[in-house]
Amino acid sequence: MNAWRLTLRLLRQDWRSGELYLLSAALVLTVAAITAVGFFTDRVEATLERQGSELIAADLALESSQPLDVRFSAEAQARGLRSARTLEFRSVVMGERPQLVLMKAVDPDYPLRGQLRISEAPDAPDRPVDSGPPVGEVWVESRLLRLLDLRIGDSLSVGEARLRLGAILTDEPDQGRSFFNIAPRVLMNRADLDATGLIGPASRVTHRLLIAGAATAIDAYRDWAGTRLAANVTLTDALEARPEFGSAVERASRFLHLATLVTLLVAGAAIALASQRLVERQTDAVAVMRCLGAPRHLLMRVLIGRLVLFGLAASLIGCLLGWLGQAGLLAALADWLGTDLPPASPAPVLVGLATGLITLLGFAVPPLIQLARVPPLRAIRRDLGTPRVSAALALGAAGLALALLILWQAQDLELGLKLLGGVLATLLALIGVVRLLVHLAGRLAGRARGVWRLGLAALTRRPGAAVLQIAGFGIGILALLLLAVVRVDLLESWRETLPEGAPNYFLINIQPHEVEPLRAFLNDSGIATARLHPMISGRLTRIGERAVEPSDYDDPRAERLASREFNLSYGTEPQSDNRIVAGRWWTEGAEAAPQFSVESGIAETLGIALGDTLTFWVSGHEVSGPVTSLREVRWDSFNVNFFVVASPALLRDEAATFITSFHLPAEREAVVAELARRFPSVTTLDVEAILGQVRQVIDRGVLAVEYVFLFTLGAGLLVMYAGIQASLEQRRAEHGILRTLGAGRRTLLTSLAVEFTAAGLLAGLLASVFAEATGWLLAEQIFELEFGFNPGLWAVGVLGSGLAIGLAGTLATYPLLIHPPLRALRGGSN
Structure with missing residues (x-):
């Protein structure tokens, strides 16, 4: 004391x-x-x-090719979290002619994060809305109107139902989560789905459960759900959805x-x-x-x-x-x-x-x-x-x-x-x-x-x-x-x-016979810097002598990567926003040798080392080659980039589509309309909203x-x-x-x-x-x-x-x- x-x-x-x-x-x-x-x-x-959550329209998203277990939504409700379901699938709608579209059926609460934007006419300004289309109505991308010569107010045949074209869909919060959408998008109310008759037991559908709420409750739910996911279910948050974000x-x-x-x-x-x-x-x-x-x-x-x-x-x-x-x-x-x-x-x-x-x-x-x-x-x-x-x-x-x-x-x-x-x-x-x-x-x-x-x-x-x-x-x-x-x-x-001239448009689903005409069109339009990259889908099956099994990985991201298909490409030189951090890029003299270059982050996640032989299942057969270089990729450059790039001789003979990106000022949007008219099968993706975010x-x-x-x-x-x-x-x-x-x-x-x-x-x-x-x-x-x-x-x-x-x-x-x-x-x- x-x-x-x-x-x-x-x-x-x-x-x-x-x-x-x-x-x-x-x-x-x-x-x-x-x-x-x-x-x-x-x-x-x-x-x-939370701003990143707008990229997936939620704080968490569970995704599967099969209907999700009801216990996931029930648990979310029990924890006081908001939830909404969406279903995505490809289908054909009927206008003057059949047209392949990407259908998306959503609950009334969609989106949980971010806003939809719609307009009433192709040239009218758009406005934000907090929920999807009402029952009996669909919202569509403007290019579908051009392809089928339709106007707002017309009816669209969707399976066995006829639904009214209510608005032009200009933006979805989660539209940018995947670049590879090869058809115009159509948004509908999930209550109309049964009337269309489009979904059957064997239908290829992507089911998503969106979850949003307080950060602590989301973290607890993530921990709970992470231990109960089936092999075909992935759990994604905003930062995993887009690497550049x-x-x-x-x-x-x-x-x-x-x-x-x-x-x-x-x-x-x-x-x-x-x-x-x-x-x-x-x-x-x-x-x-x-x-x-x-x-x-x-x-x-x-x-x-x-x-x-x-x-x-x-x-x-x-x-x-x-x-x-x-x-x-x-x-x-x-x-x-x-x-x-x-x-x-x-x-x-x-x-x-x-x-x-x-x-x-x-x-x-x-x-x-x-x-x-x-x-x-x-x-x-x-x-x-x-x-x-x-x-x-x-x-x-x-x-x-x-x-x-x-x-x-x-x-x-x-x-x-x-x-x-x-x-x-x-x-x-x-x-x-x-x-x-x-x-x-x-x-x-x-x-x-x-x-x-x-x-x-x-x-x-x-x-x-x-x-x-x-x-x-x-x-x-x-x-x-x-x-x-x-x-x-x-x-x-x-x-x-992320300079002002960063690419804000992506062109995908470019067929090989369209490469030269499209390159000429872009050159004539003053977009001469656009580079077209081949893209081939392949599934990684072996690393060296070790078979790649998702269940072998404890890291959830590694498990997801091991279970998905990769978008592969090939080229003669690395891109300007790629930096070789280990090994050497192939030279023209070694072009005939099968080789792979792997992004360093995914190599660390999957346990790929320099010198390992990778085997991919491509178009019904295997292709193999050693890893001769590791690259760091600036994902936030918004250029086209790939996790895995091969030497030309390894994939040059495989069936491929092409992809490119370019910057187009707002005052030159007419180029996009002309491109859609001359190349109707090419999908144009506007990522200006993601760039802004x-x-x-x-x-x-x-x-x-x-x-x-x-x-x-x-x-x-x-x-x-x-x-x-x-x-x-x-x-x-x-x-x-x-x-x-x-x-x-x-x-x-x-x-x-x-x-x-x-x-x-x-x-x-x-x-x-x-x-x-x-x-x-x-x-x-x-x-x-x-x-x-x-x-x-x-x-x-x-x-x-x-x-x-x-x-x-x-x-x-x-x-x-x-x-x-x-x-x-x-x-x-x-």
């Missing part, structure tokens, strides 16, 4: 005296950044995933977590510097307590207890500010992000409290340990100074805290390990280079004269403090420069992964990252302020002695400007080097983006930091020159 009473009393005294203000500011900012990011990313990422969401998440970790690192440096200042100001009080008989173990309990109580209080304040910060941002951007964002979970509060305590203990405990070692004699002999903390202990504790927080906050082991290695290497290199530069500054001070010598010598009189101070400055400036690198360079590169993901991700880096900016400024404040106690005594020896205020003020400007230039030089290196590593190794070196960054980093720190440091220490030197020598405060 005595220890706790003493802890509370000292904590109250420290707060009243202002001893904890700097440390509390650093800790509150750290926790506020972590919790604000936690709340904000929770809600934004949930929104991004999943790529955009994953990259947005990585940017957000990176911004969080940078803030954490910089604020940790501020806490370390603030702790050093706190130790210097507490040394006398601890020495008096030692004189009064306080044992070391009591002091340690009091110091640690005071730190924990202070940490909890500051962390709670940080959590509150984090909540207010994210709420204010969301309120300001309600029109863009939407007012119906899902609520944040309470998890970020627990994360913020834990992060605050771990950060405080990791960065502040080592300096406090040295306080317990203050000798009683320090109370009367000020020249004894403060006991030096073990460098190994300080670095070890800080490194352990950083490792724990980085691996925890990254939420991605690979990203966390890369960042941890990069951070530790950067810190060690930074400290090593700073020590070298301080040593060189000392050599230069010996040759300088006047205030230049006095200012440079100040860096070498306290080499340990100078290293800590310049390293702190460097980390703060590095944070600000990374803000420029990530916010401007990397985010702009991310935007450029992916661009929206990127824009929202960029906005979120910019917001998170506001905390990084604050942390960077705070760590520079803490670096200036860390040496004030020593400077007070030094300036008192120098003024006693006759140094004038102007001389000392000029020497301060020289010292801080030199420190700023050194810190800016180091920060510029590390910012460029970090930006390059992030772009190349983590985000897979192009990175261009920025010479302007060096000018801003070096000259700007020299000017800013020189001015800020001079102004912050100027009050030391105002008071009489006797006051400083007696230990008086400002």
